[in-house]
Amino acid sequence: MISSNDYAGNEPKRPAVQIRAAEYVRMSTDHQKYSTENQSEAIRVYANAHGIELVRTYKDAGKSGLKIDNRDALQQLIEDVQSENTDFTIILVYDVSRWGRFQDADESAYYEYICKRAGISVHYCAEQFSNDDSPISTIIKNLKRAMAGEYSRDLSVKVTAGMKNLARKGLRQGGAAGFGLRRTLIDENGTLKGTLERGMQKSIQTDRVILTLGPPDEVNLVREIYKAFVIQGKNEHQIALNLNERGILTDLKRPWTRGTVHELLINEKYIGNNVWYRRSFKLKKRHVRNPPDMWIRVQNVFEAIIERDLFEAAKTIINARSYHMSDENMLYLLKQLYYQKGMLSGIIINECNDLPSSSAYSSRFGSLIQAYSLVGYTPTRDYCYIEVNRTLRKLHPEILDQILNNLHAISCDVHRDQKTDQLIINDEFSLSLVIARCIPTFTGHLRWKIHFDTSLIPDITVVVRMDKTNQIPFDYYLFPSIDVLSQRLKLSEDNDFNLDAYRFDDLNYLYTLAVRVPISEIAS
Incomplete structure (x- = not known):
């Protein structure tokens, strides 16, 4: 029972020195019960019940828990802990799965151990065990970590099985249709x-x-x-x-x-x-x-x-080109091409009439990289970007013309600055176009590096992110000038909400902004 002496002005008494804590919340695409708001609410109830003061929030919204990659908040949390740049002694997390669904349970334990080594403990507020290093809590926690990882593995199997079933029914599972x-x-x-x-x-x-x-x-x-x-x-x-x-x-x-x-x-x-x-x-x-x-x-x-x-x-x-060709002949031709071009890539090979295709080299020698090594070529980077950049430079005026035509179709007055390629729409706002090349990492993740020309300062910058093949647009960003604070910006597949708030699947929203709205009445 709580007596009246426990209150002063309807507020319960707190310990003289409260424990200071940071909260970590994460949401991917799980059920709504795992929303960051609901996690924070549960964490605050736990903190109030234990006399804990929340002084810091680390939030990964829309982030998968499979890896620490792309989870900027968790990476920042670990970095702050390791650098002793903290003003808290406890980290509050909703449950074990929010810390991560790592496929190796030891990885989840490793990040927690980093915190523990720095004198900062991790508390799981919605779990039924106390994280006190007792044998029972350690066993249950490790089981929870394994279950969190198994959930993702099980979901992956089910999703893949479902997509396979749809493919067997003749339904298209992504990708461009192709010519014709x-x-x-x-x-x-x-x-x-x-x-x-x-x-x-x-x-x-x-x-x-x-x-x-x-x-x-x-x-x-x-x-x-x-x-x-x-x-x-x-x-x-x-x-x-x-x-x-x-x-x-x-x-x-x-x-x-x-x-x-x-x-x-x-x-x-x-x-x-x-x-x-x-x-x-x-x-x-x-x-x-x-x-x-x-x-x-x-x-x-x-x-x-x-x-x-x-x-x-x-x-x-096509198969006959390399079927009767020995390994030695294929490598000789590849070496000659290397000496001629100074470098090799799948595009360079496929554009050469006298060589088998890049897929033939990959099939014969296990991979293109292996074929490269056999002719003495070790690529320090993927030089395909040269051809990709050349293609994207050609694509820029095409997309700009498409935007221009669509604006004209909705009766917008559009002027195109021939020097800067900016569009002035209805004499009300200016628009600039940036095409961002997709850069796959060696781990399979996708990255985009965006370069803004801050000397232009358009009212809206349309950023077109290309897909992983750099053949078709992946999505679009509409950045107002007030939020273009630097010349460079790096985007991944999943970004913070303050960036993805400007993301769109198409440019319909831009055309909605640009369309003129007739005024039927003017108040006297």
């Missing part, structure tokens, strides 16, 4: 709902995506390419030159190259096959190239553009 094809949305009953344009995503969870034939001129051109390759004996380079001379662009509105023609000739979707799971990326680990026997391949689920016999003939011609 279109992504088409269907509802749960299989009724066609419309075409998804490039960059568009479905908005209803139960909807699915299939591939359907594109415009007749594109379909006919795909057939023409196969016949030129198989019947007329033209190679990919010759076909690309012919298409470019005729002014025909790819589905990404770019000139054709040997590589883009080659990709069209080897993709099974043109004979109606749905092939998925060539690569996998589970539990935030590295991307894995799966062997062909693991692929999900379902035949004749899409309307075919190319007859199977014609496709197999093209495949035979």
Whole structure:
């Protein structure tokens, strides 16, 4: 029972010296009960009950607990603890799973041990055990850590199984449609709902995506390419030159190259096959190239553009280039290319008519890196970025023109500064465009480095983040000038809310801002 002496002005008495604590909260995409607000509320109840004063908050919102990577708040917490830059002696966490769902329970224990070694203990407020290093609490805590990791493994298995099942039903699991094809949305009953344009995503969870034939001129051109390759004996380079001379662009509105023609000739979707799971990326680990026997391949689920016999003939011609070539000959040609170019990459190999494709080298020698090492080339970095940057420079005016046309379509008055490429919209605000190249890390994570021209100071900067292939936009950011505080910005797949508040799947919000609203009445 609490007596009246325990209160002074309706406030309970506190110890003369309160224990100072920091709270750590994290939310990924779990159930709402794990929202950071609910975690903080439970932590505050615990703190009040134990006479603890909260002086610091470390929050990772929208962050996976599988790894410490991308969890900036937890990294900062550990850094502060190790540098003794703290004004607290306790860390309060909602439960063990919020500390992390590490796949190695020892990793979870390691970060807690770092805190303990610095004299800072970790308390799990919603757990039924006291973190007092007793044998019972240690056993239960380790079991909880294992269960937290197992939850993610079990969820990953279920999600992958579900996607495999959808792929077996002939439903498209991500990726661009490709030249001559279109992504088409269907509802749960299989009724066609419309075409998804490039960059568009479905908005209803139960909807699915299939591939359907594109415009007749594109379909006919795909057939023409196969016949030129198989019947007329033209190679990919010759076909690309012919298409470019005729002014025909790819589905990404770019000139054709040997590589883009080659990709069209080897993709099974043109004979109606749905092939998925060539690569996998589970539990935030590295991307894995799966062997062909693991692929999900379902035949004749899409309307075919190319007859199977014609496709197999093209495949035979391509395979024959390296089938009769010895390892020594393949490496000799690769070494000659290296001496000629000074470096090697998959793009450089695929654009060379006299060499087998990069996939042939990867298949024959285990990987491109292994083939490089056999000819004495050790890449210090991936020089593919040179070609990617060249492509993105060409893409910049295309996207800017697209924005300009869309603004004109909604009756906006738009002026384009030919010197700076800024758009002045309705004489009200200025807009600048930045395209950010996607940079995959060696761990499989995606990064984007954004460079702002702060000398321009536009009212809005549209940042286009490219996908991991740097072929199509991944998403868009609309940054107002007030929040462009530096020339450089680094983005990952998951960012803090103060950044992702400006993220959009498309540019519809920009057009909503720009559209003129008629004033029907003016108050006198």
